[in-house]
Amino acid sequence: MKTMNGYIDEAESVLLHTYNRFSVVFDHGRGVKLYDLDGKEYLDFCAGIAVFALGYGNEEYNNALKKQVDKLIHCSNLFYSVPAIEAAKGLTGAAGMDRVFFTNSGAEAIEGAIKSARKYAFNRDGSTDHEIIAMNNSFHGRTMGALSVTGNKKYREPFYPMIGNIEYADFNDLDSVKARLNDKTCAIILETIQGEGGIYPAEPEFLHGIRELCDEKDILLILDEIQCGMGRSGNMFAYEAYGIKPDIVTVAKAVGCGVPVGAFMMTQKVADKSLIPGDHGTTYGGNPLVTAAVCEVLRQFKDRDILSNVREVGAYMYEKLDELVCEYDFITGHRGVGLIQGLVFDNEKMPAKDVCQRAVANGLIVITAGSDVIRFIPPLIITKEDVDKMIVLLKKSF
Numbered sequence: 001m002k003t004m005n006g007y008i009d010e011a012e013s014v015l016l017h018t019y020n021r022f023s024v025v026f027d028h029g030r031g032v033k034l035y036d037l038d039g040k041e042y043l044d045f046c047a048g049i050a051v052f053a054l055g056y057g058n059e060e061y062n063n064a065l066k067k068q069v070d071k072l073i074h075c076s077n078l079f080y081s082v083p084a085i086e087a088a089k090g091l092t093g094a095a096g097m098d099r100v101f102f103t104n105s106g107a108e109a110i111e112g113a114i115k116s117a118r119k120y121a122f123n124r125d126g127s128t129d130h131e132i133i134a135m136n137n138s139f140h141g142r143t144m145g146a147l148s149v150t151g152n153k154k155y156r157e158p159f160y161p162m163i164g165n166i167e168y169a170d171f172n173d174l175d176s177v178k179a180r181l182n183d184k185t186c187a188i189i190l191e192t193i194q195g196e197g198g199i200y201p202a203e204p205e206f207l208h209g210i211r212e213l214c215d216e217k218d219i220l221l222i223l224d225e226i227q228c229g230m231g232r233s234g235n236m237f238a239y240e241a242y243g244i245k246p247d248i249v250t251v252a253k254a255v256g257c258g259v260p261v262g263a264f265m266m267t268q269k270v271a272d273k274s275l276i277p278g279d280h281g282t283t284y285g286g287n288p289l290v291t292a293a294v295c296e297v298l299r300q301f302k303d304r305d306i307l308s309n310v311r312e313v314g315a316y317m318y319e320k321l322d323e324l325v326c327e328y329d330f331i332t333g334h335r336g337v338g339l340i341q342g343l344v345f346d347n348e349k350m351p352a353k354d355v356c357q358r359a360v361a362n363g364l365i366v367i368t369a370g371s372d373v374i375r376f377i378p379p380l381i382i383t384k385e386d387v388d389k390m391i392v393l394l395k396k397s398f
């Protein structure tokens with residue numbers, strides 16, 4: 001039998017080296033625990049990067065998928081399928097949106113959102129030089145369009161030129177957005193809670209200010225809820241806490257809890273003046289298999305009252321992480337809400353990256369966000385006891 005290191009050597013000889021991976025080969029999962037090939041157990045506070053919200057080895061979820069596998073996996077968007085219709089109703093209902101287009105990933109959802117916004121503006125005035133305002137420190141994905149609105153030059157520069165006419169403003173700085181606004185602006189795109197950039201929630205005044213600017217000038221507000229949406233903040237969508245709605249919203253990650261599916265949704269106002277037949281498409285997007293997963297995910301969110309658990313355990317985790325800020329001088333900050341939280345490390349004294357490496361060796365999966373933040377994005381079904389165990393393992397890793 002091959003050892004874990006044997007597999008890792010093999011992987012590194014054939015997979016393109018675009019990730020510096022942890023030295024673990026996972027085999028299976030149960031609840032909030034993952035197990036490697038040697039049978040070692042890991043408490044998972046990463047959830048496959050905010051994907052596996054409902055836990056591993058979820059029998060009802062697995063059965064829903066198996067049932068759909070036996071019925072129909074794929075049939076092309078030239079036809080209708082019942083899972084896609086049910087998922088569309090459920091997801092738009094949960095988001096307060098009117099229309100949805102299913103994609104295969106988050107980045108593709110962003111591509112669709114950008115195209116929708118440009119088409120909307122094109123329909124209005126016929127010009128072809130519209131601008132989009134994106135945020136510094138943001139992350140929207142790795143395809144060329146999504147990369148173009150990602151406010152991190154390090155990710156963009158090797159791949160220049162980007163798609164044109166993107167302006168970058170500072171997150172949580174309304175004046176900086178206003179300074180980039182002009183008659184050509186067709187959309188403002190931001191994460192309601194910046195994820196990869198280091199867990200920065202939008203300040204209420206900032207988001208309200210942007211909503212007002214957009215209303216005044218018929219500019220579309222695109223909220224990227226790929227990481228912070230689907231219950232992670234304690235609301236189904238993080239923008240609910242602000243009492244505002246976007247014109248376009250993107251989701252992915254937890255929406256399928258492990259199968260590749262994302263979506264962009266929009267209000268009827270946008271749908272009426274944007275994409276029409278011929279403008280956009282996807283072969284796999286929203287096929288019966290992945291939309292059956294979306295239906296089952298939405299059902300479990302409701303039947304198991306996942307949001308209440310996120311609020312309760314999220315508040316508990318907030319207290320516990322706050323205690324660490326008081327206890328250790330190398331932890332300099334704490335941000336987030338619900339089950340999307342981050343601890344800021346003084347990398348000189350205690351590099352966040354090294355803590356993650358040691359945590360994984362100790363059987364706790366945590367990952368960084370930005371260079372100096374450890375983020376906590378566990379499955380949404382964790383308990384307070386899991387949080388207690390996490391704190392013990394984390395302390396052991398300092």
Ligand SMILES: *Cc1c(COP(=O)(O)O)cnc(C)c1O
Binds near residue numbers: 227
């Ligand atoms: C992960 C992520 C994306 C990209 O999603 P992919 O499925 O990896 O393409 C986009 N936006 C945000 C906020 C994300 O966290």
